[in-house]
Amino acid sequence: xxxxxxxxxxxxxxxxxxxxxxxxxxxxxxxxxxxxxxxxxxxxxxxxxxxxxxxxxxxxxxxxxxxxxxxxxxxxxxxxxxxxxxxxxxxxxxxxxxxxxxxxxxxxxxxxxxxxx
Amino acid sequence: xxxxxxxxxxxxxxxxxxxxxxxxxxxxxxxxxxxxxxxxxxxxxxxxxxxxxxxxxxxxxxxxxxxxxxxxxxxxxxxxxxxxxxxxxxxxxxxxxxxxxxxxxxxxxxxx
Numbered sequence: 001x002x003x004x005x006x007x008x009x010x011x012x013x014x015x016x017x018x019x020x021x022x023x024x025x026x027x028x029x030x031x032x033x034x035x036x037x038x039x040x041x042x043x044x045x046x047x048x049x050x051x052x053x054x055x056x057x058x059x060x061x062x063x064x065x066x067x068x069x070x071x072x073x074x075x076x077x078x079x080x081x082x083x084x085x086x087x088x089x090x091x092x093x094x095x096x097x098x099x100x101x102x103x104x105x106x107x108x109x110x111x112x113x114x115x116x117x
Numbered sequence: 118x119x120x121x122x123x124x125x126x127x128x129x130x131x132x133x134x135x136x137x138x139x140x141x142x143x144x145x146x147x148x149x150x151x152x153x154x155x156x157x158x159x160x161x162x163x164x165x166x167x168x169x170x171x172x173x174x175x176x177x178x179x180x181x182x183x184x185x186x187x188x189x190x191x192x193x194x195x196x197x198x199x200x201x202x203x204x205x206x207x208x209x210x211x212x213x214x215x216x217x218x219x220x221x222x223x224x225x226x227x228x229x
Contacts, residue, residue, distance in 0.1 A: 004160070035219075042121065042206070042219035043161075090160050105151070108160030 004109035013081040021076040023091030032074040036087040119144045121220035140190040140207030148212040155204040
């Protein structure tokens, strides 16, 4: 298994440009997440998905959009890039069972380092 | 407010020495607590996970403890190695609602 893969690894955008960060997992996980990590700060949840066709906002969703058309893919879209979106973006996935108690472990991709100038 | 605070912010130790990292949380109601290791330029990797009823969990040289009454956890690293140099992140999830809070991490430097 490749696990969670993200592309690109690095990207520089100009203010107002748009881009899509790609995320794919091959572990048949039902849950997928997008986080951003700013220097010296904890990861912040942007969006998450509990299955294909279902997405929901996390803690910091403004300026981003997601879609989940398949179990494997969970792209993150930035429509009008702003300097405040300069960050490292991590995609993660997990399997959430139906036993009632969540002990799911999130598996993270290698990250995408985005700079908006 | 749901928060996870870690200390120290950074730590330098000599190879072979032990160290303990701390995590205090106010996330409620509590579901589970996880410790992740994040190497520079990489995504976090899970080390341990503990639920309410567990008070210790080991993974090789890593031992995590949990005191659900005082809402504190620690990660003890035994006989440190250069490869232990990384950030260690404490993550707490609540029950019911889908809420996972990440601590800012402790940056550990192990020197030869």
